[in-house]
Amino acid sequence: MLRKIRIALATIFFTGTTLLFLDFTGSVHQWLGWMAKIQFMPALLATNFAIVAALVLLTLLLGRVYCSVICPLGVMQDIFGYLGRKSRRHRYSYSPAKSILRYTVLVLFIAAIVAGIGSAVALLAPYSAYGRIAQNLLSPLWILGNNALAYFAERADSYAFYSVDLWMRSGVTLGIAIATFAIIGILAWRGGRTYCNTICPVGTVLGFFARFSLLKPVIDTSKCNSCGLCERNCKAACIDSKSHKVDYSRCVSCMNCLENCTKGAISYGLAKRVDNATQGEEGVSRRSFLTTATLFAAGSMAHAEEKKIKGGLAIIEDKKVPERSTRIVPAGAKSLRNMTAHCTACQLCVSVCPNDVLRPSSNLATLMQPEMSYERGYCRPECTKCSEVCPTGAIKLITKEDKSATQIGHAVVIRENCVTLTDKVSCGNCERHCPAGAITMVPSDANDKSSPNVPVVNVERCIGCGACEHLCPARPLSAIYVEGHVTHRSI
Numbered sequence: 001m002l003r004k005i006r007i008a009l010a011t012i013f014f015t016g017t018t019l020l021f022l023d024f025t026g027s028v029h030q031w032l033g034w035m036a037k038i039q040f041m042p043a044l045l046a047t048n049f050a051i052v053a054a055l056v057l058l059t060l061l062l063g064r065v066y067c068s069v070i071c072p073l074g075v076m077q078d079i080f081g082y083l084g085r086k087s088r089r090h091r092y093s094y095s096p097a098k099s100i101l102r103y104t105v106l107v108l109f110i111a112a113i114v115a116g117i118g119s120a121v122a123l124l125a126p127y128s129a130y131g132r133i134a135q136n137l138l139s140p141l142w143i144l145g146n147n148a149l150a151y152f153a154e155r156a157d158s159y160a161f162y163s164v165d166l167w168m169r170s171g172v173t174l175g176i177a178i179a180t181f182a183i184i185g186i187l188a189w190r191g192g193r194t195y196c197n198t199i200c201p202v203g204t205v206l207g208f209f210a211r212f213s214l215l216k217p218v219i220d221t222s223k224c225n226s227c228g229l230c231e232r233n234c235k236a237a238c239i240d241s242k243s244h245k246v247d248y249s250r251c252v253s254c255m256n257c258l259e260n261c262t263k264g265a266i267s268y269g270l271a272k273r274v275d276n277a278t279q280g281e282e283g284v285s286r287r288s289f290l291t292t293a294t295l296f297a298a299g300s301m302a303h304a305e306e307k308k309i310k311g312g313l314a315i316i317e318d319k320k321v322p323e324r325s326t327r328i329v330p331a332g333a334k335s336l337r338n339m340t341a342h343c344t345a346c347q348l349c350v351s352v353c354p355n356d357v358l359r360p361s362s363n364l365a366t367l368m369q370p371e372m373s374y375e376r377g378y379c380r381p382e383c384t385k386c387s388e389v390c391p392t393g394a395i396k397l398i399t400k401e402d403k404s405a406t407q408i409g410h411a412v413v414i415r416e417n418c419v420t421l422t423d424k425v426s427c428g429n430c431e432r433h434c435p436a437g438a439i440t441m442v443p444s445d446a447n448d449k450s451s452p453n454v455p456v457v458n459v460e461r462c463i464g465c466g467a468c469e470h471l472c473p474a475r476p477l478s479a480i481y482v483e484g485h486v487t488h489r490s491i
Helices: 002-022 028-032 040-045 049-062 065-070 072-087 099-115 118-124 126-155 171-191 194-198 201-210 256-260 286-301 336-342 348-352 385-389 400-404 429-433 467-471
Strands: 215-219 266-270 358-360 370-372 406-413 439-445 448-457 480-490
Touching (some): 049 201, 065 072, 126 171, 171 194, 194 201, 256 266, 406 448, 467 480
Antiparallel strands (some): 215 266, 406 480, 439 448
């Protein structure tokens, strides 16, 4: 019964979290957005210590149920493990804890947080790793299914569905998502929770607290006949049936051992005493780990595809991405420093952006973190979806009014690219569509009022939304583009 309850809860959390990355309308977040905010790393980086404390207390009470119920990457491993188990039953075996590897990865992870190396944090954070898998591998299939329904609905005079563009936001992020999916999938197929118990820093941290959990699988030696069924069905490889010991730091409370024990020798309850040998953590002192965990908490606080445009019978040349000195991040990010320090590159904001403005960075220092570019759209002042869904505080919640008055960058004019000078035609597209009224068309020659008009930007009013850059007809480079600001300011 306990195993069935665990599977039911895991199914609910896994389905809900996955839908957050598949939903391009943003409506699912109104109901299930809290599932992203209760993930361990997002809560820690958002300094939401109430949630972190709740997860630690949950672990101290029930063991690592977070890893087997709430964490989507953990549940994904269980799915692969189940498929592997179908091919060969009783395939697991006990293996000693890889303590040196586990704590080395954890220390490197903490060092990456302290040093602000967001790319390393993004690669190892389990929730973010699953987010990239869902957004890059599952979302295209979801959109294709939606577009198929929209196609047939339109022919039935129904508009219950609408078509959505399917495009690749970043080849680098896609490649990393595929590699992550393949590596973790193979490890789970062959060895169950290998990734959780050797690489995942969250698993290592929670594993320490799980050693002292109130309730845990306990072996009754008076009933056990050492048949080994518990060991061969333990996907965490943490049960040594010969010596009747369980490494609780690696146990994810999946309850497989309870279901497979034919003698009823394993129960989920209070353990009288657990010595150091049963933990499989020889060589790692509690004091050293507490120091590491403290550093972990302290440290955590401390080019996209271009849009294809159809021009009727005429072929319109693709617009090139301008080279910006400073990248642009959403208004709620406050600054590049805040974005780099808190973002785990889970891609949740990228998946819900209705204007196709956000896409993962390919820069090594900010690898896979969101940045803005305006080839496919511009950042509408009335849209705050990215700030509504961000679980880490990298993009803080912002109102529409505040966003309209926040300068994330400013427009820069390149006069030699302007079509009024190159093609001798009247334009003014940038002026007409600027929501801040920051652009004025003036004569290109101050001494000749009849000379072609060119745009002039009032940088004090410009908010950096990118409407001018996106709608500029100049090709291949716009005559006006947005340069980002290191720190945002109110205007």
